[in-house]
Amino acid sequence: MKLLDVTNLSVAYGGIQAVKDINLHIEQGELVSLIGANGAGKTTTLKTLSGMLKPVAGHIHYHGIDINSVPNHTLVSRGLALVPEGRGIFPRLTVTENLQMGAYYRNDKADIETDMEKMFVTFPRLKERFKQLAGTLSGGEQQMVAMARALMSRPKLLLLDEPSMGLAPIIVQKIFEVVQQVSAQGVTILLVEQNAKLALQISDRGYVMESGRITLTDEASALLDNDKVRQAYLGE
Incomplete structure (x- = not known):
């Protein structure tokens, strides 16, 4: 079933x-990567899918519903x-308050508290800093806050834009472990990531974007073995 x-x-x-006349889809439960060079249109695509930008043409169907005109x-x-x-965290709010903002639309107070504890188990550093202003955290810790905040909304489709950008390798490893855990729990994920090799290694399928267009799509394992992809994006 196509979720997106x-x-x-x-x-x-x-x-x-x-972004120029692109077509893509994600089946429910898939982890799909969108890779490409800087300026290829990846972030613009995610902003449009999330309603932050409006397309000039084409359609976005989510759960079978056209969401082009749905308020973001x-x-x-x-x-x-x-x-x-x-x-995009709230720097003047604490870690806990940031996570609570992720549950803004929810009214199941007991489950919100349960999910908060789950986030602190997933990201132990945030538990240690739960009263700290988010703007005073390290870059890696702020990325954890951003991901935990999104997960507090209990998403069915999670859009991740460059989660490893500017982070130390050990933090990148932690972030990608969480991405895999979330995927294993049944959340559908569209991942935009400069580290194409790492992204494809954990994905089911992938799309390659160049100059605003989708130029290649395949199973992630096939893209990892594709000579063009290896030369252009995997540094080989």
Whole structure:
């Protein structure tokens, strides 16, 4: 079953067309990577899928419903959550308050508390810093806050934009372990990631984006063995 189905999607910034007539889909329960160079249109694609940008053409179907005209602030309550590039945390709120914001649309108080404890088990560092202002955390800790906040909404589709950017290797390893755990729990994930090799190693399928267009799609294992992908994105 297709949880997300994008057809002939085009997005423009002013007079510049950043995304050009792309098609992609994600089956329920899949972990799919979108890889490409800087400026390829990956972040623009995620912003459009999450309702932050409106397309100039094409359609986005989520759960079989066309969400092009759906107000973006309602998408979280429908199970679609974005962890943005640059984290986008609330720096003047504590770690706990940031996580509570992720559950803003929920009214199941007891389950919210249970999920909060789950986040602290998943990210022990956040438990240690639960009263600390999020803006005073390290980059890796802030990424953990951003991911935990999104997970507090209990997403059905999680959009991850460059979760490893600027992080130390040991933190990257932790972040990707959590991505795999979340995927194993049945959450559908679309992952945009500069570290193409690491992304494809944990994904079911992948899309390659170049200059605003989808130029290649295949099983993740096949993309890892693709000579063009290896040369362009895997540093081989």
